[in-house]
Amino acid sequence: MQHITRREFTRKSTLLGAGLAASNLIACHGNRSVRNDELSASIPIPIQIVIDDVGWWSGEDGNERQQPYRTGINRNHVPADYQAIVDLGIKLGVRPQAATILCEWDRENILRDVPTITWMREQWDNSKWVGPWLDEAADIIRNNQNHYELTLHGVGHEYWHDENMTRAEWADSSGQMRPLDQVELHLDCFEKLLDQNQLGSFPTSFVPTAFLHGFGLTGDHQISMAEVLKKRGVDYINTPFNNMLNAEGAQFGLFGIDSEVITVDRGEDLLDWDVLAENQVEC
Numbered sequence: 001m002q003h004i005t006r007r008e009f010t011r012k013s014t015l016l017g018a019g020l021a022a023s024n025l026i027a028c029h030g031n032r033s034v035r036n037d038e039l040s041a042s043i044p045i046p047i048q049i050v051i052d053d054v055g056w057w058s059g060e061d062g063n064e065r066q067q068p069y070r071t072g073i074n075r076n077h078v079p080a081d082y083q084a085i086v087d088l089g090i091k092l093g094v095r096p097q098a099a100t101i102l103c104e105w106d107r108e109n110i111l112r113d114v115p116t117i118t119w120m121r122e123q124w125d126n127s128k129w130v131g132p133w134l135d136e137a138a139d140i141i142r143n144n145q146n147h148y149e150l151t152l153h154g155v156g157h158e159y160w161h162d163e164n165m166t167r168a169e170w171a172d173s174s175g176q177m178r179p180l181d182q183v184e185l186h187l188d189c190f191e192k193l194l195d196q197n198q199l200g201s202f203p204t205s206f207v208p209t210a211f212l213h214g215f216g217l218t219g220d221h222q223i224s225m226a227e228v229l230k231k232r233g234v235d236y237i238n239t240p241f242n243n244m245l246n247a248e249g250a251q252f253g254l255f256g257i258d259s260e261v262i263t264v265d266r267g268e269d270l271l272d273w274d275v276l277a278e279n280q281v282e283c
């Protein structure tokens with residue numbers, strides 16, 4: 001599949017929208033022909049703001065010691081990080097999607113029961129990250145639902161075989177879905193952590209961790225990841241199609257419908273995920 005940058009995606013989507021609008025307007029005029037230069041159409045640019053890897057309290061990129069990649073920021077995260085997302089949403093009049101990882105919100109160490117879900121496996125101990133910041137951040141999320149959308153990203157972000165971190169939580173490096181029983185357990189944990197922290201009902205949107213995902217059936221599975229998620233109420237997925245398994249199955253190129261779940265190509269990021277304070281860029 002041809003790779004597109006996010007800028008190209010935006011440009012092409014705008015042209016597509018303008019083309020569709022023009023043909024509709026012409027059709028509405030029946031047999032009177034209307035020249036394109038008589039038409040004036042304003043098409044909103046389809047931009048969705050998605051912020052990945054929200055939810056960590058540690059900022060450390062731990063991949064070199066079998067821990068998750070995390071945000072790579074040189075400090076711990078704080079409730080003000082959540083307020084910043086809300087402020088962005090208020091200023092732009094939108095609901096940014098916060099693609100969320102919840103393992104460091106585990107107040108009761110329930111993740112000990114699922115060894116594939118964290119780097120500590122049965123010895124999981126999250127006491128370090130249990131403190132007033134949980135309630136403070138949860139309050140910000142709960143009180144700003146019009147400008148903050150909590151999106152499912154993952155619980156531990158990766159998948160642990162024995163002591164070894166492997167990419168990633170929902171699919172392997174080829175995009176093939178993890179064993180179904182493990183996927184369901186991880187989703188159960190995400191829901192329990194939402195409940196522990198009163199963060200609301202299960203999200204309706206999903207961003208696969210490490211963008212490892214398959215469109216439709218993968219491997220020997222009889223059910224797609226999208227259908228697994230659909231059963232929990234998810235109806236929207238966004239991920240770059242350039243490394244999505246079975247991307248050719250997306251019926252409309254830039255997006256496809258997978259078990260009634262719309263799956264959108266988010267294009268390629270202009271910067272690596274851990275680049276900070278970079279001056280950007282051409283327009």
Ligand SMILES: [Zn+2]
Binds near residue numbers: 052053153157209210
């Ligand atoms: Zn991520």
